[in-house]
Amino acid sequence: MSRPTRATISLSALAHNLEQARLAAPNSKVMAVIKANGYGHGLTSVAKGLKQADGFAVACIEEACELREAGFKQKILLLEGVFVANELDLVKQLNLDIVVHSEKQIEWLESRSAANNFSVWLKVNTGMHRIGFAADEFKKQYTRLNKIEAINILILMTHCASADDRQNNYTKQQHNLFTELCAGLPEKKTLVNSAGLLSQEESHFDWVRPGIMLYGVSPFNDSIAQDHELKAVMRVESEIIAINSQKKGDLIGYGGRFKCPEDMLIGVVAIGYGDGYPRQAANGTPILVDNIRTQLIGRVSMDMIMVDLRPIRDARIGSSVILWGSEKLSIEEIASHSSTISYELLCRVTARLKKIEIS
Ligand SMILES: Cc1ncc(COP(=O)(O)O)c(C=O)c1O
Numbered sequence: 001m002s003r004p005t006r007a008t009i010s011l012s013a014l015a016h017n018l019e020q021a022r023l024a025a026p027n028s029k030v031m032a033v034i035k036a037n038g039y040g041h042g043l044t045s046v047a048k049g050l051k052q053a054d055g056f057a058v059a060c061i062e063e064a065c066e067l068r069e070a071g072f073k074q075k076i077l078l079l080e081g082v083f084v085a086n087e088l089d090l091v092k093q094l095n096l097d098i099v100v101h102s103e104k105q106i107e108w109l110e111s112r113s114a115a116n117n118f119s120v121w122l123k124v125n126t127g128m129h130r131i132g133f134a135a136d137e138f139k140k141q142y143t144r145l146n147k148i149e150a151i152n153i154l155i156l157m158t159h160c161a162s163a164d165d166r167q168n169n170y171t172k173q174q175h176n177l178f179t180e181l182c183a184g185l186p187e188k189k190t191l192v193n194s195a196g197l198l199s200q201e202e203s204h205f206d207w208v209r210p211g212i213m214l215y216g217v218s219p220f221n222d223s224i225a226q227d228h229e230l231k232a233v234m235r236v237e238s239e240i241i242a243i244n245s246q247k248k249g250d251l252i253g254y255g256g257r258f259k260c261p262e263d264m265l266i267g268v269v270a271i272g273y274g275d276g277y278p279r280q281a282a283n284g285t286p287i288l289v290d291n292i293r294t295q296l297i298g299r300v301s302m303d304m305i306m307v308d309l310r311p312i313r314d315a316r317i318g319s320s321v322i323l324w325g326s327e328k329l330s331i332e333e334i335a336s337h338s339s340t341i342s343y344e345l346l347c348r349v350t351a352r353l354k355k356i357e358i359s
Helices: 011-024 035-039 043-049 063-069 088-092 103-110 135-146 170-182 194-199 329-336 341-349
Strands: 005-010 029-033 055-058 075-078 096-099 118-125 151-157 188-190 233-246 264-269 286-289 292-297 307-310 320-324 354-358
Touching: 005 011, 005 043, 005 063, 005 135, 011 029, 011 043, 011 320, 035 043, 035 341, 043 063, 043 354, 055 063, 063 075, 063 088, 063 354, 096 103, 096 151, 103 135, 118 135, 135 170, 151 170, 286 329, 320 329, 329 341
Parallel strands: 005 354, 029 055, 055 075, 075 096, 096 118, 118 151, 151 188
Antiparallel strands: 005 233, 233 264, 233 320, 264 307, 286 292, 286 320, 292 307
């Protein structure tokens, strides 16, 4: 018997969430964003669950190589393009699409022969101010790219900064600037991430680029996944490995952050920040034991946490524990008790946390 700590990764939930994206944006192709090890779920597991997507977007060539080596033939887009000139050889060999956001990247393409046929996604900065050509530079770079014979397909792209906040008008402003810049240009276009996909129908254009919603997480700061009919893909589970009978006033865990208000039973669970459970989780962070809601008490250690067993009458060693990813306990709740966002919790699960694909 090994340590009972694991994350199950549901392939059917991935497929379901992709279907929700298609229903919300029926006239667009779906570029599934699976960078950062599939948002922590495991790159190839996620690609398997999302095999019906029209393409996969990753952050770097290493992630693209992993997908090609695993046999995935879909379109793959490098969201930051190439970092050095000679990566273009591998781009050609692996048949990858590339974002172009800098003059250096254009120069590297200009030095290639016509035989290359690169598919380029030209990125313009409409307000995110991260990567992409400035709006007043866009036409110049567009014209320059159009002259490069090594480029076969060109797609025009920008990225939303605040689509997760539905009250914020900024996405509309970005939409308007993007539309203005692209007016009269025949190329396909793409603007939205998950939040834009679910809230800005007029911004869907030819390709949508959902990430977080595909993992069954709400992209908005004021809703949870079920509100959008999304299903959690990752469920993090463990078990109670010890039960301690504590006296009123006892201090629990490192630094004694929790003081027992009465005589009470406390369960020790085999999970900690060494697995990716957030150390910032506050006293009171919800946890399910035998499917009953209870709370984290004391500071999270590397390999273990403590839970309040007062609400669970029949708790025993081996009782099941769910940390997030069930209908009764969303990752969004854990994120808000840990002063972070679901994206970070997912990306921070460590290699030690066993990942088990389920259908
Ligand atoms: C360029 C780009 N498009 C789309 C996405 C997907 O965003 P989300 O996970 O919020 O749907 C990301 C993620 O950061 C991104 O960088």
